[in-house]
Amino acid sequence: AAIFLFVALDGVRQRYRKARQRIQQGRSIGLGVVTDPPEAPGDRISWWYGVQPITVQIADGKQVVAYLPPEASVPPAGEKVTLYDWGKIGGRKRYFAVLYAPHVAVIKGG
Numbered sequence: 001a002a003i004f005l006f007v008a009l010d011g012v013r014q015r016y017r018k019a020r021q022r023i024q025q026g027r028s029i030g031l032g033v034v035t036d037p038p039e040a041p042g043d044r045i046s047w048w049y050g051v052q053p054i055t056v057q058i059a060d061g062k063q064v065v066a067y068l069p070p071e072a073s074v075p076p077a078g079e080k081v082t083l084y085d086w087g088k089i090g091g092r093k094r095y096f097a098v099l100y101a102p103h104v105a106v107i108k109g110g
Contacts, residue, residue: 037055040055046067066083081099082097
């Protein structure tokens with residue numbers, strides 16, 4: 001049981017690391033618009049990884065479920081999010097979302 005628990009928790013850690021790497025590298029697959037209502041029903045993925053599911057409409061008009069980091073608040077309907085490929089989980093392609101904020105500038109002080 002301890003080995004199974006270690007492997008399962010390591011998988012969670014690896015999944016988050018993959019998401020962080022893609023965000024840092026700017027490897028976005030595009031933008032999506034949060035639909036109304038923004039909250040998607042909870043599922044096994046959101047429970048196991050501790051993420052918040054939202055419904056997003058992607059460029060081709062399809063609606064998909066994307067997952068927000070646990071510390072992020074659910075954006076209102078109509079807000080844009082940047083989508084990242086989170087890989088296949090449970091046999092389906094999953095997306096990780098980050099609030100799209102082109103108006104934010106990062107200035108490094110000295």
